Amino acid sequence: MSDTIANKNLAVADNLVYKKTSVMNDTVLHYCPGCGHGTVHRIIAEVIEEMDIQSEVIGIAPVGCSVLMYNYMELDMQEAAHGRAPALATGVKRLMPQKFVFTYQGDGDLAAIGTAETIHACNRGENITMIFINNGIYGMTGGQMAPTTLEGMKSSTTPYGRDIQMMGNPLKITELVAQLPGTYYVTRQAVHTPANVRKCKKAIRNAFENQKLNKGTSFVEVVSNCNSGWKMTPVQANKWMVENMFPFYPLGDIKVPEQDQ
Amino acid sequence: MLMKGNEAIAEAAIRAGTDGYFGYPITPQSEVMEYLTLAKPHERTGMVVLQAESEVASINMLYGGAAAGKKVMTSSSSPGISLMQEGISYIAGAELPCLVVNVVRGGPGLGTIQPSQSDYFQATKGGGHGDYRLITLAPSSVQEMADFVEDAFDLAFKYRNPVMILTDGAIGQMMEKVKFKPQKNRDDTAPDWATVGKPADRKPNIITSLDLDPARHERHNIKLQKKYRVIEQNEIRFETIDCEDAEYLFVAYGTSSRICLKSMQLARQEGIKVGLLRPITLWPFPYETVQSYTQQVKGMLSVEMSSGQMVEDVKLAVSGQVKVDHYGRMGGIIPTPEEIVSALKEKIIGG
Numbered sequence: 001m002s003d004t005i006a007n008k009n010l011a012v013a014d015n016l017v018y019k020k021t022s023v024m025n026d027t028v029l030h031y032c033p034g035c036g037h038g039t040v041h042r043i044i045a046e047v048i049e050e051m052d053i054q055s056e057v058i059g060i061a062p063v064g065c066s067v068l069m070y071n072y073m074e075l076d077m078q079e080a081a082h083g084r085a086p087a088l089a090t091g092v093k094r095l096m097p098q099k100f101v102f103t104y105q106g107d108g109d110l111a112a113i114g115t116a117e118t119i120h121a122c123n124r125g126e127n128i129t130m131i132f133i134n135n136g137i138y139g140m141t142g143g144q145m146a147p148t149t150l151e152g153m154k155s156s157t158t159p160y161g162r163d164i165q166m167m168g169n170p171l172k173i174t175e176l177v178a179q180l181p182g183t184y185y186v187t188r189q190a191v192h193t194p195a196n197v198r199k200c201k202k203a204i205r206n207a208f209e210n211q212k213l214n215k216g217t218s219f220v221e222v223v224s225n226c227n228s229g230w231k232m233t234p235v236q237a238n239k240w241m242v243e244n245m246f247p248f249y250p251l252g253d254i255k256v257p258e259q260d261q
Numbered sequence: 262m263l264m265k266g267n268e269a270i271a272e273a274a275i276r277a278g279t280d281g282y283f284g285y286p287i288t289p290q291s292e293v294m295e296y297l298t299l300a301k302p303h304e305r306t307g308m309v310v311l312q313a314e315s316e317v318a319s320i321n322m323l324y325g326g327a328a329a330g331k332k333v334m335t336s337s338s339s340p341g342i343s344l345m346q347e348g349i350s351y352i353a354g355a356e357l358p359c360l361v362v363n364v365v366r367g368g369p370g371l372g373t374i375q376p377s378q379s380d381y382f383q384a385t386k387g388g389g390h391g392d393y394r395l396i397t398l399a400p401s402s403v404q405e406m407a408d409f410v411e412d413a414f415d416l417a418f419k420y421r422n423p424v425m426i427l428t429d430g431a432i433g434q435m436m437e438k439v440k441f442k443p444q445k446n447r448d449d450t451a452p453d454w455a456t457v458g459k460p461a462d463r464k465p466n467i468i469t470s471l472d473l474d475p476a477r478h479e480r481h482n483i484k485l486q487k488k489y490r491v492i493e494q495n496e497i498r499f500e501t502i503d504c505e506d507a508e509y510l511f512v513a514y515g516t517s518s519r520i521c522l523k524s525m526q527l528a529r530q531e532g533i534k535v536g537l538l539r540p541i542t543l544w545p546f547p548y549e550t551v552q553s554y555t556q557q558v559k560g561m562l563s564v565e566m567s568s569g570q571m572v573e574d575v576k577l578a579v580s581g582q583v584k585v586d587h588y589g590r591m592g593g594i595i596p597t598p599e600e601i602v603s604a605l606k607e608k609i610i611g612g
Contacts, residue, residue, distance in 0.1 A: 056458045058329065061469075070467045076456035078328045079469035081351050084321035087313070091325025091333065092456070094309045095281050099458055117321070120314035 021045040023054055023074050030068060034234020036224030037066050039191040040133060043201045044102070045073060047208055057100045058092050060085040064106035065139040083114025086121030089128045100211050102129040107148040108138045111173040115147075118173065125182030125216035129207040132174065132219065135226040136245060143229035147171040150248055155229070170248065174221040178255040184216035186255035190223045190246070192238045203253075215257070223249045262441070266406040267292035267433040269441075270336065270362055270426070273410035275302045278445040279360075280331035281309040283322035285341060288374040289430035290364035293336040306447050316341040320348030320361070327357035328468035330455025332414055332448070336362035338430070339380050340371060342388075349423055350389030354470030356485070358417035360410065361395075362426045364433040367566075367593035375593025376430030376516060381570035384427045385544040392482060394489045396424040396496065397543040399514040403437035411442065418452075420492055427543060429566065431516040431595065498541035499550055503529075507536030509609055510554055512575050513564040514540050516595065521564055523598035528605060535605065543571070551578035560584035560609035564601055567591060584609055 023045035031037045048057055054075065061069040063082035070077035080088045085103040093101045110118050110132050121128070137155055138144040144157040148170050152161040162170070178186040185207060189200035200222060207218035223245050227237035264272070271293045274282060279302075284294045294312060302308035313319035319335045326333035337345065342363045352359060363384065367377035384397045396416050398409045406428060413424040451457045459465045472478040503525060504510065511521040518539040528535045538554065538561075540547050551574075554561070560583050563572035569587035576585045588604035590596045 054458070055460045058456050058458060060325070067471065068473075070465070070469065074459060074465055076459045076466045077468075078325060078456055079355070079467070079471055080324070081321065081347055084317070084324070084348070087318040087321035088325030088328070090311070090313075090318075091281065091283065091322035091327075091331075092329050094311060094322075095326045095329055095331045095333075096457065116314055117318050120318065 021049045023049045024072055025074055027071050029072060031065065032228045034225065034227045034237060035065070036135070036191045036222065037133065039197060040131065040200070040222055040224070041069060041072055043191070043197065043204050044104070044131065047201065047205045048075070050205070051208060053100050053208070056098070057102070058096075060088045060092075060101070060103045062103070062105040062109040064109050066104055066106065066133065067140065069104055083109050083112070084117055085109065086114065086117040086126065086130065090121055090124070090126050093126055093128050097127070100129070100208060102131060102208070104131045105133070106139070107132070107134045107136065107146045111147040111171050115173070119177065119180070122177040122217045122219065123180045123182045125184070127211055127214050128217060129211060130217060130219045131204065132221040133224050134221055134249065135224045135229070136170070137226045137229040139226045139229045143226070147173070150244060153244075172249070174219065174254060177219055182216050183219055183255055184213075184257060185210055185218040187219070187253045188221040188223060188249060188251050190241070190251055192225070192241060221249070223251065262439055263436050264403060264439050265292055265434060265436050266403045266428065267364065268296045269403045269407040269439045270410060271296035271300065272441060273407035274334060275300060275305055275308055276441055276444050277411040277414055278306065278332060278447040279308055279334055279414070280447055281311070281326045281333045282335065283311050283313050283319040283326070283333065284335050285313050285316045285319050285337065287338045287341045289366055289376070289433050290336050290338045290362070292433070293362065306444070308447065316344035317348065320345040320352070323359045324348055324352055324355070324357060327352065327359045328355065328456050330451035330457065334360035334362065336364065338364045338366045339368050339377070342380065342383065346389035349395065350391055350393060351470050352423045353393035353395070354391060355468050356421040357423070357468065358414070358421055359423050360413045360417060360426065361423060362428070365427065365429040367591065373593040374430065376595065377567065377591070377593055378429055378515060378517060378565045379567035379570065379591065380427065381543060381565065381567060384425050385546065393485065394492070394544055396420070396422055396492060398424065398426050399541060399543050400426060400428050400432060401515050401518050401539065403432065403435065403439045406432060407439050407441055416496060420488055422488070422492070427515070429516050493545040496542060497545045497547045499547040500539040500541060502537040502539070504536030504538065504554070507534050507557065508559050509533065509535040509605060510558045510561040511535060511537045511564055511601070512540070512551065512561055512571065513537065514543060514571070517564045517566055520596060520598055521601060524601040524605070527598055527602050533605070533610070540571070546574045546578070548574070548578040551575055552580070555579055555582040558583060562605050562609050563587045564596070565589045566595065
């Protein structure tokens with residue numbers, strides 16, 4: 001009896017290989033099963049915990065699916081109007097340059113209604129970390145066309161597929177901000193496999209570490225899915241993302257600091 | 262010191278210990294940011310001055326800075342203030358302190374660059390969406406432009422509410438003597454609600470105007486309304502000139518009130534006893550004071566450089582007890598003292 005696993009107290013510090021980050025609380029996430037938001041939240045929280053900067057971080061939440069991000073993070077956070085997160089972050093960082101400031105926005109927020117704030121924050125080289133979740137759709141409002149919706153992709157406002165003659169082209173805003181002299185680090189990641197989660201975490205860690213250098217904006221796009229909006233199962237959505245989103249939004253670094261090239 | 266009203270606002274902002282100014286150029290108030298960038302406030306106090314890409318961005322920079330507990334302000338003129346309404350509504354909803362200066366020009370639309378008072382409704386009745394109020398101060402001199410900056414910040418932080426200085430292109434552009442208060446240090450202590458980074462021993466500070474639970478959101482609205490009632494109780498400011506023996510009253514603020522001073526002289530030379538009631542806070546409006554004069558005067562003329570906006574509040578206060586009418590010019594035209602006296606005779610005395 002004494003040799004069975006059930007009788008051994010294995011939950012001791014020496015045996016700890018994984019624990020939930022203390023920078024997230026126990027509130028149940030409202031995200032759909034299979035959505036990438038929860039994973040990116042956790043990565044950000046883990047990075048902040050590992051850098052031991054929780055008391056120095058101010059986060060800016062967007063309007064969109066992640067509007068309630070502040071309910072899950074053990075962080076001081078502000079809720080921005082739709083698209084304005086980079087302006088809020090500018091105000092915070094300019095007045096408290098020693099703090100770590102990050103924005104978290106979706107594609108409608110960052111690349112449609114907030115395009116001006118995005119471009120000008122990046123062009124001024126605001127010393128902040130911008131996290132951009134691109135799932136090619138407006139999730140929160142029920143799956144309408146986003147600026148990043150692919151050609152031919154169906155949404156609730158492009159029920160026959162996005163016709164670029166009529167609705168214009170999908171916007172590669174990440175490549176666009178990489179052109180600006182104010183951006184220091186621009187990368188595109190994903191979180192659909194364990195390997196990608198690790199790569200994305202490294203990118204987000206870099207994006208936060210860069211704030212110590214005061215050299216400009218660090219911008220991390222995460223290409224993600226929206227299985228509810230895309231009307232697919234989580235597994236189908238990830239497969240569709242790999243086959244359709246990645247060719248148009250290829251993963252990898254777009255702009256890296258010179259010493260890392 | 263001899264100075265433009267716009268410059269006085271800028272110098273007063275530095276001296277009040279303002280942490281940050283975020284703005285976008287627009288006539289007739291561009292001197293505010295020009296003065297601030299020239300005066301090197303960063304060297305004087307550490308104050309941050311940033312030219313934003315738009316008024317939409319600048320008001321949201323205020324949101325971020327205010328949410329960090331900082332003393333932040335912007336200035337603009339009517340079309341720019343319209344662009345800021347979204348941000349002002351969010352700031353009011355999230356209960357953040359800040360100062361917004363509106364150097365009003367004639368509208369609607371792009372309108373004109375000449376002075377006007379046609380943004381009274383926008384300032385005092387909401388402006389953006391939702392049930393909220395802006396504390397609105399109306400200076401009538403360059404000295405008050407300077408003095409009201411610090412007053413505005415005191416009120417903003419006392420009530421965690423946005424405050425507007427509602428002035429116009431005439432006061433913004435004209436030069437007068439002004440005395441400034443001594444330099445105040447910027448205050449580095451953050452209010453306990455500010456988002457400055459969560460230490461281990463407290464819960465996260467969250468600044469938001471969102472609550473998806475209708476019952477909770479109604480409670481938030483009720484709390485806001487209670488705050489507004491307290492402001493209405495405590496913060497009404499006005500000035501009365503030659504009202505003791507008055508049989509008629511001009512009700513006017515800002516530039517109009519200055520012209521009415523001359524109109525009063527002219528009227529009194531003709532034996533018409535007229536006084537001036539000048540609201541200094543446009544919200545909260547001095548309803549009770551206006552009401553109290555219904556026992557004394559035969560009529561009131563609301564003089565505004567608009568089609569008649571404040572006159573609605575005067576009528577609300579008077580509640581039909583004496584005659585109330587409006588006289589004003591629009592589109593950037595400033596009324597003459599003589600035409601105001603004529604309007605008093607035609608609309609109130611003879612009417």
